[in-house]
Amino acid sequence: MGAPRFEPRSFAALPKLFGKEKEIVWNPVSGRDAEARLRAAKLQHHFSYLVWRSLQSGGWTVGRYTTAVGTDYDRFGRILRGEIPAKFEDLFLAAEFFSFDLRLAPMHQPAS
Numbered sequence: 001m002g003a004p005r006f007e008p009r010s011f012a013a014l015p016k017l018f019g020k021e022k023e024i025v026w027n028p029v030s031g032r033d034a035e036a037r038l039r040a041a042k043l044q045h046h047f048s049y050l051v052w053r054s055l056q057s058g059g060w061t062v063g064r065y066t067t068a069v070g071t072d073y074d075r076f077g078r079i080l081r082g083e084i085p086a087k088f089e090d091l092f093l094a095a096e097f098f099s100f101d102l103r104l105a106p107m108h109q110p111a112s
Contacts, residue, residue: 008041009082018082019048040085047091048080054098069093 009018013025024045029038055065062080066073071093079086095101 005085006037006041007083008037008044008085011038011041012045012082015082018045019052019080022049041082043091044079044082044086047086047094048082050100051080051094051098054094054100058098065094065097069097 009015011027011029012018013027017024026038026042029035051065054060055062062077063073066076071090075084076090078084079090
């Protein structure tokens with residue numbers, strides 16, 4: 001597998017907090033591509049936070065979860081830490097497994 005398109009946690013002021021704290025500080029960005037990646041990083045951070053909370057409250061480990069759903073342990077750990085971007089199937093598989101709501105609402109309404 002090649003290098004990831006970007007590292008989501010690199011947008012966090014303190015990358016080690018990615019997915020671990022509900023609210024974190026984000027680095028400022030400029031440009032359309034950087035802004036889109038920042039929004040993706042924020043979504044993944046929220047997802048990672050929900051997964052970590054669900055694992056802890058349910059007495060699960062990452063290893064038990066990845067075995068239960070049939071996904072790769074190392075890759076999923078890297079997703080949770082924000083080292084690589086998540087895929088949509090990662091998000092929805094975990095949301096279904098842990099029964100949390102992961103609505104993807106528009107950030108703003110397009111002009112009519």
